[in-house]
Amino acid sequence: MSVLPPLPVAGPLAIAGLLLAGAHAAPPRVGDVVALLTALAASVCCGWMAMDAANGPLVYWFGGWQPRDGLVLGIGFSVDQAGACFAAFIGLLFAAAIVFAWGYFDTVRSHFHVLMLLFMAGMIGFCLTHDLFNLFVWFEVMSVAGFALTGYQLRSSALSGALNFTVVNTLGSYLLLGGIGLIYARMGALDFSALGRGVATDPGDPVVLAAFALLACGFLIKAAQVPFQFWLADAHAVAPSPVSIIFSGAMVSIGLFGVARLLWPVFAAAPMVHAAAGTLLLGMGAASAVIGGAMALIQRHIKRLLAFSTVSHAGIMLIGLALLDRQALAGTLTYMVGHGLVKGALFAVAGILLATCGGIDEIGLRGLGRPIWPAGIAMGLGGLLLAGLPIGLMDQGISRIAATAPVWALAAIVLGAGCTGGAVLRVTGRVFAGMGPVAGEEKRAPTEEEREKADRPLWLMLAPAALLLALALGVAFLTGTLPDNAAAQFMGGATPGPAGAERPFLSWISLSLALALAALDLFHHRLMAAARIATRLVHPVSAVLQAVHSGVVGDYVAWVVVGLALFAFALS
Amino acid sequence: MSTLIVVLLLLTALAGAGVVIARDPRRQVLTMAANGLVLTCLFMALQAPDVAFSELAVGTAAVPLLFLVVLASIRMDRRLKPGDESDPDGAQ
């Protein structure tokens, strides 16, 4: 038995505890250094495990409680390649966020780093565990850390965003717990394999189906899929930038990772669940991709824009999962990592704008980004990658997903990628190149003044963004057959489905859509009347979308119940 | 035995509804403490003394106390002046 599996979880926890206990005695920079080293060590440890797991998952029984006579008494970790790779990516993203946040929070002692380390440990535990309740515990550690970090800046918008986030996600946790209660009442077990065997004996049982519905809703709330997506923009837009990097880069994909864990180890033998997932999750993913893209396009608060683009791309990942195919799963896992790296870099650039230009409003920042042009290059590259530039990890992922997707889902993918990429490119053009019409007085930002700590050197903030983008491009040459092997392991040795169609044109369609949208928005004052009419036609749609994203927590909870009802329909 | 559990389950349903119906937060604190007490009794009846113990300490005492403190603080109106809405951790 390998000794590695507990280390990347328990190690950061112990260090966070010591950091908190010593917070009043330690010199100022200790928190930064310790947190950075811990994140890197956790990442290396998970990478090591990913290599070890090539010949089969590393199984670790806590407390030495190996199953006896088929009965699982304790909690196990089963470290497969997908989980270990994703955990390694999470460690790396945290390291980048901690470098980006260097000196960001001077005064509230090491509390920021304590929360970040706990946040990371929760995510890594979530990826590695093989027990349903343990999964919930780590999910909850992650959520609680996220709640606290969102409101960290104590502005009134940050606080109400954090409150909406906390209420909706806490309800999601209780739904998860309800699902765990139902499946435990039926099976009397919590280990994934034991549950999988139990589900196989009576796959059509309404209790099992209801457990799946509750668990999936809980995870989809975290993954911010339509109609659970509302909290995300409120929270991601107001969180401190280093925290937004993690939120958009990893936390949303973690929710989808949870759905994947449900679909394969636990409910693999339930054809009704898989049939419902094939329709409902596919529809939800497509709706999220389109609505997220449309919402991103009509934002001018740059972080809120990026937050909606996260909804859109998480929708693309959900489409990949809902295809229930080995190749598509391999693509989805690749896409999760690739998107996390790119989105992390983009939020880092948004943080740079907040720190150096003292604002986050796209119109207000017009042309102000010229002195920090390297950040503009990073943002433009990120926008192109979001739009589907055929290079790097995201492209590898999308081409695998697209190979088996039906045509209407492909259209949603193109729209999502095109709109979000177009929105980011538009911001790049306006902020860093001064394109677009000059804003009049009436275009004043509707949001409050924001600024993040400014006296950090530009290179320190830019280095993590550049590193993340370089990884998103560079790692693609090293993956080889890893995604396919990892997906096969994840699905329990599934045979590859029929090879899908190659669709190389797809990325070019979404890329040109993105460029066209960005150009339309930046130069519509010079274009013909036809283009102006087109923009006017869009107005009522965008007004409805804005009104639905109301910011009132009661609305969000009503939509959560609607989502539950959708699941009840799909499974009945 | 069985009637006791039935009665306590019905009481739990009522107490939960009571917490929701008490729209005035000050009255709600009382209904919350009552809810905690009912849950404690239910847990005892369901043979879960450990859980009942924690529910008594947390649901009947600690959490209502926090609510009371928050309500007192809100009624004191320790509002910040508009100019005070500055960032705490040097994010200037």
Add this chain to the structure above:
Amino acid sequence: MSPRLRLFLFAAACLCLVPAVISVARHMPMFGDHPMPYGDAINALAPVQRHVSNMISAVNFDYRGFDTLGEEFMLLCAVTGTVVLLRGTRGEQLSARPGIVPGQPILLRSPAAVLICRIFAPAIVLFGIYVVLHAMTTPGGGFQGGVIIASGFVLLFVGEGYEVWRRMVRSPVLAACEGLGATTYALCGFASMLAGHPFLQNFLPFGTLRDVFSGGLMQIQNAGIAFAVAGGFGTVLLEFLEETRAIKPDDAGPGDGT
């Protein structure tokens, strides 16, 4: 959405869920009469394997001890978050005066109340310690005991008033209690690994059934939890009570959050 539209949406969704709920309830296992393989196995094995009589403690600290590790750090995380959220703009200077609720008379503490609190506060803390120590035998344990100890601190506040209380209960001490208590739990796991066992394996002698000091490593984990919970809940209560003191004129500015 207007409140009416929202309520309509909610009601419609609930109505759609009613048949699903009824169908699930009818297919649920028979209440009070269905197989529980996991629980029965623990009830049968734990007294033999671990020599403890409280099965919940056995599950919490040993069989599923890793869950409790996560739970402990979740507590730590939430307490840290609450501290960050509450302290943010609070200044350094501590006002000893209680805050004034407009339109309410200020009540002085009567000597009888002070006396009662002085008697009861130590008694409650002692009771909490008793509950912690008997985790392996009778209902209760580190968590329940920790909460009771923390509520003993609050009674001190009621009896002695804010200023005395703040001098007796210091927040760095509580934070250290909390952090070290939770770390103790994690270090128990690493100690098992150093001894050549899997993480959190109970490698200490188990003692005898029904003895207060049975359970081996569970005792240390339990003590760690008691410290973490007492420190954590103490911190939360302290930070919230801080919110009820009067603000000095120069007190509400951007503080440095210590």
Add this chain to the structure above:
Amino acid sequence: MTLLPWLVTAWLLAVGLYGIVTSRNYVHLIGCVSVVQSATYVLLLAAGFRWGAGPPIFYDHPPGTPAVDPVVQALVLTDIVIGAVVTAMLLALALQIHKRTGTLDPERLRPLHR
């Protein structure tokens, strides 16, 4: 009778959600969240109950006497901790919001638009 625990669970969930959807005060809303949570307590403990069995504590009874499921009780214990600390965090958020904006009405307090 046998359906009652499950129906009470569903009722608590529904009533708590109703409270959240219609609430006009964050403090009241946080109380409603704890009602939703009590639904999970009832579900889990009811799932581990057994007629005629004692508590899973073999101090007064010798080991081997019928006892209810200890695992769900351990899970609920974790659940109670989560509930308490999340409530504390929500209250802290509500308190800060009131300090900054002077209101606790979700309708009047919206995070930034656009």
